[in-house]
Amino acid sequence: MASDTTGRWDVLPSGKQGSLFEFSNPAEGKPSTRDSSAERALPPEVLARMRELVELLNRYNYEYYTLGEPSVSDEEYDRLYDELVALEKETGVILPDSPTQKVGGPILEGFPPHRHKNPLWSLDKVTSAAEFRDWYDRVLRAIAAYRAEHPEEDIPERPTLVLEYKFDGLTVVLTYEDGLLTAAATRGDGTVGEMVLETVKVIPSVPLSIPEKEGTFEFQGEAIMPLSALARYNEEHPEKPLKNARNGVAGALRNYDTTEVRKRQIDIYFYHVNYASRRTFRRHTEMLDFLQAMRLKVHPYHKVFTDVEELIREVEAFAPKRAELDIDIDGMVIKIDEIRLREILGTTAKYPRWAIAWKFPALEVVTRLVGVEWRVGRTGVVTPTAVLEPVPVGGVIVRHATLNNVEDIERKGLTFALGRKVRLKRSGDVIPMILGPAEDTPPDEEHRIRPPERCPACGALLERDGPFLYCPNTLSCPPQLARQIVHYASREAMDIEGLSEKTAELLVERGLVRTVADLYTLREEDLLTLPLFKERKARKLLAAIEASKRRPLSRFLYALGIHNVGRETARVLAKRFRTFDAVRRATFEELLEVPGVGEVIAESIVSYFREPHVQEVLARLAELGVEPLPEAEETHGPHPLAGKTVVITGTLSSMTREEAKARLEALGAHVTDSVSRKTDYLIVGANPGSKLAKAEAYGIPRLTEAEFLALLGG
Ligand SMILES: [Zn+2]
Structure with a gap:
């Protein structure tokens, strides 16, 4: 096999490659590689030379890449290649098997299905000489x-x-x-x-x-x-x-x-x-x-x-x-x-x-387990990686192996395997697996694998949930932060439009956001330093962040990303406790009384609010004006606006548009920006816009601000 790593065509300046691709792209209406009428129109001696060059170059490629026995120098190859490129440009004709077609380019068509002319078989298998002899017999x-x-x-x-x-x-x-x-x-x-x-x-x-x-x-x-x-x-x-x-x-x-x-x-x-x-x-x-x-x-x-x-x-x-x-x-x-x-x-x-x-059976080797590294992933789960005495397996030197999770260490009998020999299996995967100890592992403390008590990234006290160890600090733990910000800003959480994953990653990477609370101190100048951010986009994002300060409690609880607390749990917690302070102060026993909250969830919530790193960021959020709205009182039966699609027009005197939206959503209403036939109610404030006329045309019921407030319960 040729060991050349760059490939011969890569010696072309990239500009040439680009123009070549464009040249042969049929979508552009340029000459196609299969245009034989264009070939016929060429002077025969030019076509013959092109044919000759294509055949020569293809043969040289074959010698180089398939046989591993090049017969010409790279310089000679490049000279002929350049001549062919020049002729293709000049004539607008590219022979279908021209080596210039091997340069590649972006794929536009995807990977459509293709039917084989004969079906391809898979093979029956044996794993031992005895089984093989049976087959042969x-x-x-x-x-x-x-x-x-x-x-x-x-x-x-x-x-x-x-x-x-x-x-x-x-x-x-x-x-x-x-x-x-x-x-x-x-x-x-x-x-x-x-x-x-x-x-x-x-x-x-x-x-x-x-x-x-x-x-x-x-x-x-x-x-x-x-x-x-x-x-x-x-x-x-x-x-x-x-x-x-x-x-x-x-x-x-x-x-x-x-x-x-x-x-x-x-x-x-x-x-x-x-x-x-x-x-x-x-x-x-x-x-x-x-x-x-x-x-x-x-x-x-x-x-x-x-x-x-x-x-x-x-x-x-x-x-x-x-x-x-x-x-x-x-x-x-x-x-x-x-x-x-x-x-x-x-x-x-x-x-x-x-x-x-x-x-063949998977490759197995024995080496020494010299250490265990603990890393926090984007989800907050802390995973152990085995550090090994380097050992060659399957053509690669292996230095690390996965240990999956804390339970895995116990299950495989590795609790006292530190510094001892372990059995390793590699089955085609780069990161091999530890199968178990390769020697006795009496319970000597010096050989014990000790899971960390604190998060290696942020120092928070770690929690255990089943087989996993995780860092509960969703608000400022560096490896978790970008993902948590995306979650915090998501539509079902704080609904901050324009805060994409890419933006979140950049904000964290550049140190502009070190805790979730830092979102609320971002300035326009900060955002303008990010790629693709112009004034308009920056202002829009800042406005969206500002608007998120007043969201229903259930959304805020969900946005915090508390381990085991999904949307439904956040909703029942908000209903039951009404205010954020009440949720935060709730004891383990009080939490257990909430429908759908068991011991695992209750423990997650209690340990979350107990964590000093979390408390610090929550205090900062409150300081910056993030104040979740109390959940609407549970009434008999669903609220009349629950499940309804509502549009607001004009200015309300008692609250901002965003606040009104939040209150409505807390009741279970959908708030949309434009009137359609599906709109159930139009709330009309002072100086209504064109939405009013449209709603009238559709015969959609209207609510005055006073009626709306009455429905909200004052
Ligand atoms: Zn952490």
């Missing part, structure tokens, strides 16, 4: 039975077996029609997959055309991401690491940004001709030869066996060595070479009888 019996019935046919007694790697990647099928690559699809359900042609085209070793210029072919292969590329990718993206190479491939091929394919060094190994309109094969090895003749990449490891015991020895010797490969292998595939025997053996409802996957 079944094959021999089936062949013997056929031979007995058809003595006239010359059928071998024993099959030839081909042994290949079982790649842990993503199966893809490429279609070539009359020599040109016309489709590339994922396996999907085996019948219909997703079209990923645009991303597959960018893979350096994939040829846009093949030497066989007639007929239709479907070639099946496995797209893979090298483990070295995976390790590098995860180093560069610590915030969003890939779980394993398989996910890395799937994410690259289904990516709207085709450059990911290059970054992740995606490649494809082909191993099957799934459909051929004009060719038949007698042997699997013949197929592999054909694939190679078509310049497709075939993995060099494929061995032919006639002695089954020899094959078993090979598999067993290979299994422990697979960790040394730079690609993820989760087993071997054994296929019968003779196509005639495949026909005789046929298939079951699910699997072909002529092939079997021999799956």
